[in-house]
Amino acid sequence: MTPPESEPIDVLLAEDNPGDVRLTEKAFEEGSVLNNLYTVPDGIEAMKFLRQEGDYADRPRPDLILLDLNMPGKDGKEVLRDVKADPELRRIPVVILTSSAAEEDILESYDFHANAYLTKPVDFEGFLEVVERIEDFWLTVVKMPPE
Template identity: 70%
Template sequence: MQSEAGEPIEILLAEDNPGDVRLTEKALERGKIVNNLHVTENGVEAMRFLRREGEYAGEPQPDLVLLDLNMPRKDGREVLEEMRGDPELRRIPVVVLTSSEAEEDVVKSYELSANAYLTKPVDFEGFVDIIERIEEFWFSVVKMPPK
């Protein structure tokens, strides 16, 4: 399955844990939707990707951002706040995908207009299930805004 325009879905994963990056890659490979996964390992790089600055100048705007909260240089909360304050980026759906179960992180993420907050499962099958559900919901069920 592809986007309505027949193009692969563009996903930005802002994640500093290489193990979680590999799990996400494997889960998306098993999914039913053709996608291009772009990875940044900190919040500064995520914002440079989103704004297509420097080495990211030719990159596509993502259809969805999977955002870890606890990253170096700029955390996910700061990335989310910057995205929602930027007219060019505010419509991109953001799914917070993090290990934090702290109530204050959940509340703050929704206050910053996250579209969803999910806690990463610790086992591979659980992680794959979450990624497949994200993929199915955001690209099969939801009507996405035009780019």
């Protein structure tokens, strides 16, 4: 349980599937951790958000990134490479949350310094459980880097 004086955690979800966005939002709403969940539909918007450009100029730098690999425009692997190559962004933990279970995707994600790789379950209950576990581990157990 989060102490009442805790600051909310800012989470960026980069996900192009509206159904998965809704499921993630629902799971975070039901969770026990104070959080602000921001969503972007693709990798181009994710990088704009992270660099606080344009419409995202007033958005906070997230404490955690949930990243889908298969997005239009700039895919999740490209975003991961850009984040981990940027000295101002590289300490933000990145959790890959994707439908791909391909060994090549898993290996490349870790090669590009993903902090975790999770495959989305196909059923509703399984998906909610995965998001709840992400919240529990990354937002209550792990010590996050200071800003």
